[in-house]
Amino acid sequence: MLKVALTGGIGAGKSTVAQKLSQLGASVIDADALSREVVAPETEGLAAVVSRFGPEVLTSEGALDRAKLASIVFDSAPARAELEAIVHPRVRARARELTDSLPDDAIVVQDIPLLAETGQAPGFHLNIAVEAPRELRLERLAARGLDRADALRRIDAQASDAERREVCDVVLYNDHDLHELERRVALLWDERIKPFAENLLHGHAERRPEKLQFVESDPLWPRRFEHLAARLRRVMGPSAVRIDHVGSTAVANLPAKDVIDIQVTVVSLHVVDAFADPLGEAGFYGGVGFDSPKPEHPDIAQWEKRLYGYADPGNIAHIHFRSIDAPGQRFALLFRDWLRADAQARADYAQAKGVLAAKADSVTDYAEAKEPWFDREGWPRANRWAAEHGWHAPLC
Numbered sequence: 001m002l003k004v005a006l007t008g009g010i011g012a013g014k015s016t017v018a019q020k021l022s023q024l025g026a027s028v029i030d031a032d033a034l035s036r037e038v039v040a041p042e043t044e045g046l047a048a049v050v051s052r053f054g055p056e057v058l059t060s061e062g063a064l065d066r067a068k069l070a071s072i073v074f075d076s077a078p079a080r081a082e083l084e085a086i087v088h089p090r091v092r093a094r095a096r097e098l099t100d101s102l103p104d105d106a107i108v109v110q111d112i113p114l115l116a117e118t119g120q121a122p123g124f125h126l127n128i129a130v131e132a133p134r135e136l137r138l139e140r141l142a143a144r145g146l147d148r149a150d151a152l153r154r155i156d157a158q159a160s161d162a163e164r165r166e167v168c169d170v171v172l173y174n175d176h177d178l179h180e181l182e183r184r185v186a187l188l189w190d191e192r193i194k195p196f197a198e199n200l201l202h203g204h205a206e207r208r209p210e211k212l213q214f215v216e217s218d219p220l221w222p223r224r225f226e227h228l229a230a231r232l233r234r235v236m237g238p239s240a241v242r243i244d245h246v247g248s249t250a251v252a253n254l255p256a257k258d259v260i261d262i263q264v265t266v267v268s269l270h271v272v273d274a275f276a277d278p279l280g281e282a283g284f285y286g287g288v289g290f291d292s293p294k295p296e297h298p299d300i301a302q303w304e305k306r307l308y309g310y311a312d313p314g315n316i317a318h319i320h321f322r323s324i325d326a327p328g329q330r331f332a333l334l335f336r337d338w339l340r341a342d343a344q345a346r347a348d349y350a351q352a353k354g355v356l357a358a359k360a361d362s363v364t365d366y367a368e369a370k371e372p373w374f375d376r377e378g379w380p381r382a383n384r385w386a387a388e389h390g391w392h393a394p395l396c
């Protein structure tokens with residue numbers, strides 16, 4: 001089951017996107033709707049709200065007076081936090097129930113206005129933010145009958161666009177008409193959501209293209225790493241001793257294949273095998289792999305790792321699980337730190353990559369061609385740099 005979270009500031013167009021995704025085949029769970037359900041008349045949720053805010057937040061019919069409660073909580077952050085402490089756990093429990101009742105091949109979209117604020121993003125395979133310029137949002141909300149001052153109070157009570165972007169894999173810009181928004185949603189569905197769900201259903205990680213292609217350094221690479229790291233951390237907890245962004249995408253200003261390399265340090269590779277099922281549920285699949293031995297460590301057994309990928313076609317990743325005492329674990333961190341620190345090393349590596357890439361037809365050929373460079377240049381020079389600068393592999 002693919003679990004997608006959809007978020008956005010009030011009036012950005014989240015519900016409109018959710019509606020389109022539902023037409024395309026998604027099962028939509030709407031947190032706003034659930035937040036009404038859990039405080040409907042005669043629920044224990046409503047009783048909890050009344051016991052905190054008093055009977056004055058009830059209408060004469062005994063239902064929640066939403067406008068009254070809104071005027072209290074959007075003026076007072078502590079009061080809002082108390083209301084959220086009542087509503088949010090109940091909304092989450094109900095969302096879990098609904099999700100559990102869906103079939104395995106479902107694509108579930110949870111519409112969660114406060115995704116960034118509540119730290120739930122790593123629990124989803126894909127997080128989407130809908131964004132629109134503030135003035136446009138205020139106009140749309142006014143057309144829906146929300147008073148400008150009320151709208152501004154809610155905007156102020158929410159995370160900023162930048163904070164939402166921090167936790168989202170995709171940003172949908174809703175700065176044109178509805179037709180354009182629908183076109184963007186349909187494209188996202190066809191190119192990313194559908195194939196992602198297929199991959200999950202069949203237990204496949206998305207593979208890098210076999211044709212070698214370098215792209216310019218992308219400022220979004222660190223964020224893509226952060227999102228994957230947060231998902232891995234959620235699954236493995238402290239069993240992941242460290243989670244590091246490694247490889248060329250971890251070094252600013254270095255062209256690279258558009259693949260995020262992540263090293264997860266574990267005490268033993270058995271730990272990874274024990275996590276295979278929950279890693280699979282989170283979209284991470286893989287198996288046994290080996291790094292190339294270096295002359296000082298000729299024993300191939302020391303170079304065993306687990307190599308996983310991620311099922312998202314829009315975020316191709318290699319996750320290298322290495323044992324804390326493996327020479328490859330130390331080298332991945334050293335190589336990255338050396339390239340980050342030493343401009344000459346960066347330039348030489350970029351040049352070597354360019355020369356080798358020009359000769360190689362495929363990614364596999366290129367990876368093989370790179371090994372002698374590592375043996376002859378990368379490994380000895382990085383080690384020399386480590387000795388000169390007192391670099392030691394971080395322990396935790």
Ligand SMILES: CC(C)(COP(=O)(O)OP(=O)(O)OC[C@H]1O[C@@H](n2cnc3c(N)ncnc32)[C@H](O)[C@@H]1O)[C@@H](O)C(=O)NCCC(=O)NCCS
Nearest residue numbers: 009010031032035066069070083084087091113154157158
């Ligand atoms: C205060 C309440 C009763 C006002 O009800 P009202 O019908 O006017 O608004 P509704 O619930 O439809 O929400 C509309 C929009 O307001 C914004 N909003 C609602 N609650 C919050 C909040 N706690 N913080 C920031 N924005 C919020 C969201 O953008 C939401 O989409 C209601 O919003 C509420 O119970 N809020 C607390 C629960 C909550 O956090 N809900 C958000 C998602 S679970």
Ligand SMILES: Nc1ncnc2c1ncn2[C@@H]1O[C@H](COP(=O)(O)OP(=O)(O)OP(=O)(O)O)[C@@H](O)[C@H]1O
Nearest residue numbers: 009010011012013014015016140144176177178181
């Ligand atoms: N591209 C667009 N062009 C014109 N109107 C739009 C566009 N996108 C959304 N709207 C309208 O703007 C209003 C707000 O959109 P929507 O209800 O989807 O926002 P929302 O982010 O879900 O808000 P809320 O947080 O209140 O749920 C709606 O009336 C919607 O029909």
